Structure formats: structure tokens, C-alpha cells
Amino acid sequence: MAVVDRKSRIAIVGGGLVGSLAGCFFAKRGHSVSIYEYRADIRVEDYRGQSIDLALSIRGREALRAVGLEEVLIDRHGIAMRGRMIHKKDGTLNEIIYDSVKGNLIYSVSRRYLNAVLLNAAEKYPDVSLHFNKKVVNADLDSGKLKILDTKTETIEEAEADLIIGADGAYSTIRRTMAKKPLFNCSQTYIEHGYVELFVPVGKNNEYAMSGEHLHIWPREEFMMIALPNDDHTFTGNIFAPFATLDKLKTPQQLLNFYEEQFPDLLELIGREKLVNDYFERKPKTLISIKCKPYHYGKTTLIVGDAAHAMVPFYGQGMNAGFEDILLLDDLMERYDSDFSKILPKFTELRCDDTHAICDLAMYNYVEMRDLVTRKSFLLRRHLDTF
Numbered sequence: 460m461a462v463v464d465r466k467s468r469i470a471i472v473g474g475g476l477v478g479s480l481a482g483c484f485f486a487k488r489g490h491s492v493s494i495y496e497y498r499a500d501i502r503v504e505d506y507r508g509q510s511i512d513l514a515l516s517i518r519g520r521e522a523l524r525a526v527g528l529e530e531v532l533i534d535r536h537g538i539a540m541r542g543r544m545i546h547k548k549d550g551t552l553n554e555i556i557y558d559s560v561k562g563n564l565i566y567s568v569s570r571r572y573l574n575a576v577l578l579n580a581a582e583k584y585p586d587v588s589l590h591f592n593k594k595v596v597n598a599d600l601d602s603g604k605l606k607i608l609d610t611k612t613e614t615i616e617e618a619e620a621d622l623i624i625g626a627d628g629a630y631s632t633i634r635r636t637m638a639k640k641p642l643f644n645c646s647q648t649y650i651e652h653g654y655v656e657l658f659v660p661v662g663k664n665n666e667y668a669m670s671g672e673h674l675h676i677w678p679r680e681e682f683m684m685i686a687l688p689n690d691d692h693t694f695t696g697n698i699f700a701p702f703a704t705l706d707k708l709k710t711p712q713q714l715l716n717f718y719e720e721q722f723p724d725l726l727e728l729i730g731r732e733k734l735v736n737d738y739f740e741r742k743p744k745t746l747i748s749i750k751c752k753p754y755h756y757g758k759t760t761l762i763v764g765d766a767a768h769a770m771v772p773f774y775g776q777g778m779n780a781g782f783e784d785i786l787l788l789d790d791l792m793e794r795y796d797s798d799f800s801k802i803l804p805k806f807t808e809l810r811c812d813d814t815h816a817i818c819d820l821a822m823y824n825y826v827e828m829r830d831l832v833t834r835k836s837f838l839l840r841r842h843l844d845t846f
């Protein structure tokens with residue numbers, strides 16, 4: 460890897476999964492990196508954001524490997540899932556192995572743990588500074604100047620960079636700023652389905668209550684539940700359903716009736732009281748898909764991860780595709796010797812079609828997971844590397 464003679468100032472907006480990984484890559488090349496994160500430091504303060512668990516696949520692992528983090532995550536923490544376990548209403552199970560030829564697996568990892576590992580790794584580089592409770596509220600994309608709100612003191616600060624990386628998620632401020640520029644196309648789609656996160660406690664003898672080697676799915680055509688194993692032998696699950704269905708679950712009795720009818724085996728594992736408490740403690744969340752082009756503005760700004768291509772979670776590839784963005788970006792940094800005027804347009808050229816396709820596949824996979832997965836024709840096909 461070429462370490463640069465000429466250091467550039469890189470401002471990364473968003474210290475989530477993709478922003479913190481990008482910080483590691485830029486720092487490794489010898490650039491000066493500042494990461495501005497809206498939230499408090501998740502290594503210190505608790506927060507409840509998007510899903511607790513994520514499926515890490517080969518796309519994501521390759522990026523982690525390049526900064527020496529794959530082993531830390533997989534060996535010490537990741538839980539190998541070798542296939543889907545389909546739960547029918549009558550309680551019968553059907554296993555679908557992801558890759559019975561090469562034995563590829565996907566791994567269940569905790570979002571918080573992964574983000575903490577990435578922040579720690581970024582912070583180890585001498586020229587990386589992490590700034591928490593800093594919300595970027597405005598960006599001048601021509602000059603590289605940022606206006607940043609300190610959410611604790613409520614004061615505005617300014618910063619200047621040679622390159623702004625918008626890694627600020629699905630509701631990206633940097634993307635919104637790019638949208639004011641000519642020739643920027645963007646579309647967003649909210650699906651009619653929402654999700655609520657639920658939890659399966661530890662089973663008997665401190666063991667998993669179901670197989671700890673599978674991603675569990677309860678497909679019910681119009682809606683479904685899924686659950687991923689955690690390393691403390693619990694599972695984190697989600698019910699994905701149309702808001703029209705979720706809206707009908709207004710009382711504990713309605714919820715319990717629904718689970719008795721649709722997911723009786725799961726109700727037994729979660730327990731009636733826990734299900735009611737966990738479900739009503741949360742509000743159903745929305746799911747959005749975003750496609751835009753280009754991903755860059757001039758030689759000063761690039762959006763990556765969900766900021767560029769948020770997708771519905773049914774392909775289990777949002778984070779993985781975001782990590783892959785950074786791997787491609789690093790490859791271009793090598794190829795064009797950190798010359799952003801060449802790297803950024805090339806990134807758009809090479810990346811947009813692929814990520815638009817992944818967004819479409821993610822939409823399609825929802826139908827597959829909640830319905831097609833139950834059909835005989837589906838069982839004949841093999842699926843690698845996705846939910």
C-alpha cells in the first residue's frame with residue numbers, strides 16, 4: 460500500500476459502521492482524518508438505534524481483513540450461521556444450507572461491538588481524531604467547509620477539509636446538500652412494512668433455545684419473523700409486517716392472539732410477558748430504500764454506505780455493501796495515488812450500477828424470505844452469502 464507524500468485532510472461525516480471503517484483506510488494511507496459523529500460515543504454511552512445484530516458476509520469480511528480486523532470479529536465474536544432454519548406454523552423445521560459446496564458461512568455480529576472495534580481501530584492511528592456529539596448541519600461542497608453543531612454546548616463550529624466523506628446514513632445531510640447541485644438524481648422509497656425488534660431469552664441449561672448455527676425465519680407470506688443468534692445464547696429477532704397488520708396489534712391480548720396463531724413455537728420461547736413488554740416498549744420502525752447518482756461532487760465530496768444506497772434489510776447486505784464501497788475506494792486511492800479528481804468520478808462509474816442492483820435484490824428478497832422460501836421450487840436452489 461502506497462503511503463502518501465502529500466497528506467490530505469479528510470472529514471468523515473458519520474462515525475457509524477462505514478464511516479469508522481473509512482477512517483481506518485484513509486489513516487492507513489497516511490492522511491489526516493477527522494470523524495464527526497452526531498451521537499455520543501457508543502463505547503461509553505448506550506443508545507438504541509437500528510438493528511442490534513447484523514449478518515456479516517464475505518463482502519464485509521474482505522474489507523475488515525484489509526485493515527486487520529476480520530479475525531478479531533469473526534474468531535472472538537462472530538457467530539457462524541450455516542443456513543436458514545425455516546419454522547412452519549405447525550412447528551416443523553426445514554434447514555436450507557447457504558453453501559453446501561464450499562461451506563461458506565455468514566456471521567451474526569453485534570452492531571455495537573462492531574462499531575466499537577472499528578472506532579478503536581481508527582483511533583489507534585496517530586492522525587485520526589474522533590469528535591462525538593457533533594452534528595454536521597451544513598457543508599459547502601466547493602470549498603470543503605463544514606458547519607458543525609456541538610449538541611452538548613449548542614454552539615456552531617467550523618472545519619475545513621480537502622475531501623468530505625458523507626457516511627451519515629440513510630437520512631444523510633451530505634446527500635441532501637449534493638441534491639441541490641445540478642445533475643444529481645435521487646429517489647427514495649418507503650416500503651409499506653415496518654419492523655419491531657424482539658428477543659428470545661437463553662434456553663434451558665444456559666443454552667440456545669433453538670439452533671445457534673442458523674438464521675431463523677418464520678415466513679408467513681404477508682409478514683415474517685427472523686432471529687439471529689447472539690454470543691450470550693440469546694437471539695435478537697425482528698417482526699417485519701405491513702403497518703396495517705402492526706396497527707391492529709394495539710393491546711397485549713391482540714398481540715398474544717396474533718403470536719398464538721402465527722408463531723406458536725416462538726411465543727413459547729420468548730414467553731408471553733416478555734413478548735408483551737418488549738413489543739410495547741418499542742414503536743414499529745420504517746424501512747427506506749435510496750438510489751442516487753452520482754456518488755460524488757467534484758473532487759471534494761463522496762457519499763458512501765447508506766448515505767449513498769440505503770436498502771431494505773432483507774438481503775442482509777446494507778453494511779456489507781457499505782464496507783465494499785470502502786474497499787473499492789481504497790483500491791482507487793492506490794490506482795490514482797490519492798488524486799481525488801480521478802478517484803471520485805471513477806467511484807461513481809464503478810459503483811452505482813452495482814449498488815442499485817443490490818437495492819433491487821434486497822426488495823426482491825423480502826418476497827423470497829416471507830413467501831417463496833416455503834415453496835418446493837425454492838428449496839432446489841442454492842443461495843450463497845445472503846440472508
Ligand code: FAD
Binds near residue numbers: 475
Ligand atoms: P449508519 O449505520 O446509519 O451510520 C451513520 C452514522 O452517521 C450514524 O452514527 C449517525 O449518528 C451519523 N450521522 C447522521 N447524520 C449525521 C450528521 N449530520 N452529522 C454527523 N453524524 C451524522 N446490513 C447488513 O449488511 N447485514 C444485516 O444483517 C443488516 N441487517 C439490518 C437490519 C435492520 C433492521 C436494518 C434497519 C438494517 C440492517 N442492515 C444490515 C443495514 C445496515 O444497518 C446499514 O447498511 C449500515 O448501518 C450502514 O452503515 P452506515 O455507516 O452507512 O450508516
